[in-house]
Amino acid sequence: MKASAHRFSPDDYDQHGLLRLPLWFWAVLILQARTWILFVIAGASRAQGAGLLQLFYPDTLRFWYGILLGLPASLAFLICGRRQHWPRLWRFWRWGLAMSLGVALLVSLYTLWHQDSNEPPVDIILVMLDALALRYLLLNQRLKACFMLPEDRD
Numbered sequence: 001m002k003a004s005a006h007r008f009s010p011d012d013y014d015q016h017g018l019l020r021l022p023l024w025f026w027a028v029l030i031l032q033a034r035t036w037i038l039f040v041i042a043g044a045s046r047a048q049g050a051g052l053l054q055l056f057y058p059d060t061l062r063f064w065y066g067i068l069l070g071l072p073a074s075l076a077f078l079i080c081g082r083r084q085h086w087p088r089l090w091r092f093w094r095w096g097l098a099m100s101l102g103v104a105l106l107v108s109l110y111t112l113w114h115q116d117s118n119e120p121p122v123d124i125i126l127v128m129l130d131a132l133a134l135r136y137l138l139l140n141q142r143l144k145a146c147f148m149l150p151e152d153r154d
Contacts, residue, residue, distance in 0.1 A: 007141075008142070016084040019145050019146045021080060021143075021146050022140070022142055022143060022146070024140075024143075025136075025143055028101075028136060029076055029077060030073075031129055031133050032069075032073030032097065032101055032104070032133065033073040033074045034070065035057075035066030035067050035069075035070045036067065036071075038052070038056055039067065065107060069100045069103055070100075071100070072096045072097050072099075073097060076097060090147060091147055091148065094143070094144070094147040098134060098137045101134045101137065102134055104130055105131060105134060108123065108126060108127045108130060112124065112127060
């Protein structure tokens with residue numbers, strides 16, 4: 001673990017000495033929190049909000065699954081800016097994100113397995129994006145280093 005700290009330049013660290021989060025991490029959070037983002041957009045557009053939610057989530061149970069499985073990503077948006085204050089919580093947050101994304105992937109695969117073949121390909125695209133995001137969360141070395149405690153990198 002000590003060698004991983006030497007792979008990054010001093011510019012890769014913020015003023016707290018923490019490794020800056022990669023841009024693709026934010027894309028993964030947006031993908032994971034997509035139901036929350038849609039919920040906020042629907043709340044902001046009061047007149048069309050219910051129609052917007054009905055368009056993307058005709059099944060309300062699927063909406064609530066999306067809210068539940070997007071909760072770790074939504075909370076990550078809130079705590080990542082203050083991760084220096086909760087280093088132990090932040091250290092394990094990657095695993096919470098990976099677990100919720102893995103469950104979301106399994107639910108999406110199950111839904112694809114049991115749906116009609118004339119459904120739009122959006123679900124297939126989301127399954128592929130979820131699989132890529134899970135791979136990124138688990139295998140990207142820089143992202144792993146971002147979730148390490150500073151004493152683990154020294």
